[in-house]
Amino acid sequence: MVSDGACRGDGRRVTTITTVSTVVPALPVQEHRLPLSNLDLVLPPIDVGVFFCYADPPGGSAAAVLKAALAKTLVAYYPLAGEVVANAAGEPELLCSGRGVDVAEASADGAELRDLRLGLPDESVEQLVPKKKAGVMSVQVTKFKCGGVVVGCTFDHRVCDAYSFNMFLVAWAAAASGGPAPPSPYFHRSFVAPRHPPAPHQCTGTLAERLFVPISRAAAPPATAAANRIYRVAAADVAALQSSAGPGRTKLESFTAHLWQLHARAASPRQRSCSMGVVVDGRTRLRRDGAMSAYFGNVLTIPYGAVATDSLRGMALADVAGDVHRWVAEAATGNHFRELVDWVEAQRPEPTVARAYLGRGYRGEDAMACVVSSGLRLPVGEVDFGWGRPAFASYHFPWPGGAGYVMPMPSVRGDGDWVVYVHAAPEVVEVMEAEPTVFRALESSYMFGPGEAPSGRLGI
Known part of the structure; x- marks a missing residue:
């Protein structure tokens, strides 16, 4: 064909x-x-x-x-x-x-x-x-x-x-x-089987119910334009964000806090709140003995936070990172994952959806929204088909959700730099590219070494 x-x-x-x-x-x-x-x-x-x-x-x-x-x-x-x-x-x-x-x-x-x-x-x-x-x-x-x-x-x-x-x-x-x-x-x-067939009332008021919703009760995501980019983030900039975020904060939490504030800066007057979610893997939360290390399937939850846009713009990065840490830690437990399995069982066969994907605030209002999913475990050095490690690698996820989607992953250079895939509103991309640090252009020489500049004649 x-x-x-x-x-x-x-x-x-x-x-x-x-x-x-x-x-x-x-x-x-x-x-x-x-x-x-x-x-x-x-x-x-x-x-x-x-x-x-x-x-x-x-x-x-x-x-x-x-x-x-x-x-x-x-x-x-x-x-x-x-x-x-x-x-x-x-x-x-x-x-x-x-x-x-x-x-x-x-x-x-x-x-x-x-x-x-x-x-x-x-x-x-x-x-x-x-x-x-x-x-x-x-x-x-x-x-x-x-x-x-x-x-x-x-x-x-x-x-x-x-x-x-x-x-x-x-x-x-x-x-x-x-x-x-x-x-x-x-x-x-x-x-990942339900512990027992739960009655719907047993799942009310749980974290699972706060983070997910049956499709029939989900407000349609707002129609939004999106731009797709891939940036590089220098290891020094990642370290600087972590230092500013304060002790005990991971690189991903620090990066997410910075990204959340950039979204607040880009929000329109009608977007009075700004929502940020983080995808959390549950394998080590459900089993700390490594028994799920080879499990094939989805073991994810998506906690999120929503803050008034004006407040978020004025917060110190350490305070924002502390908020990210709080709601990520709340979901990163075996109890929450078991609770989520039971909650889905109580809804079946109706489909459900993560609230963080809907582009809404806590009260269902339009929000400038984004979800961060860590690709930092992408095994770039091990995807060697017999002709050496790749010169470049990235995820590609131009998805149709109401929230933006950002995925950092390790640079193949192995020097601590990140490659970051961004699917976000054009105004967010504009703010990212206006700041002097963190989100840097991806030059051909960075990926493939020195040589002639890309011609651009093919648009690729």
Whole structure:
């Protein structure tokens, strides 16, 4: 199957899809259904993208190597080769059918990796990360004139979180490079099963009820424009934020506090409050013995805070960071995760949604809102398919929620710098780019070393 490729707004073709094939597990899968857990069911039907740039893979077909390794890896990670279907109650669940993963092979029409303007993902990354049309996951392998390759993946967030997909990436890379296979994932839902069938009144007044809401009671998110950017944040700026946030505050809490205040500065007069959420992983909260370290699925909650915009603008960073720490710590407990599992059980089969995603304040008012999800565990150094670590890597998540979405992750340089994916209102991006520190432009030389400046002629 051949596509005409992706086009810029001026109609010029940028990437051309030359081949699409479906890679199935190397061993047959006995077809069966795998229910999504209650923690999977709090996720809306959205796809997440991630991509890796390799400046100098060896000669030969990178796509062939990747597809052969993918077939092997899908034996253990068979849910990624399945489909999401509806059960008798209308809820989503996994059909583990072995249908496979669609892999597109593409060429970048004479461009070089150095031409990529990755800081503007709408012009670049959008063409390198596949649009998933079927199944749970899809892959695109794009080859450049210089010999460089970009590997882009898209996966259904209802099936797994970033932690789980990171496990898959490491296993896939190990299969391609001939390295030792990491521990196999497991899919048993016992750790995230409800403790008992709770009555609705047993879940009222809980933190879970404050953070999530049934769809029928959720106010529609306000219609908002969004801009997508990828920035770099120097290690020194991360350290400075942490120092200003005061003792006992993590780097992520300090960064989130700073980001919250930037959103307050960008808020319009009608946005009288400003909301900030943080995605919290519950694996070590539910089991401190490491028993969930290989669990594949979603184990997330999304606490958030809302503060009057004018108040937030005038607060010291340490006070804002203290507020972030308070509501994150409140949710980062095993009791809350068990409570959330029970609360979802009481709502089923009605879908639920995190309030932090809705772009509203505590009282349902329009708010300047954002959610931060840490990608700092992205294993950039381990996604080596046999031709070295990537020159650059990032998530890509231009999602449709009412809140913005910001995801910091480690730079592949390994020097403490961060790469930050930003999906936010244009006025927030304007404030970010106006400040003299923290959010810095992503230059080609930072990613691929010194050389000619990007031409920009292809918009990528």
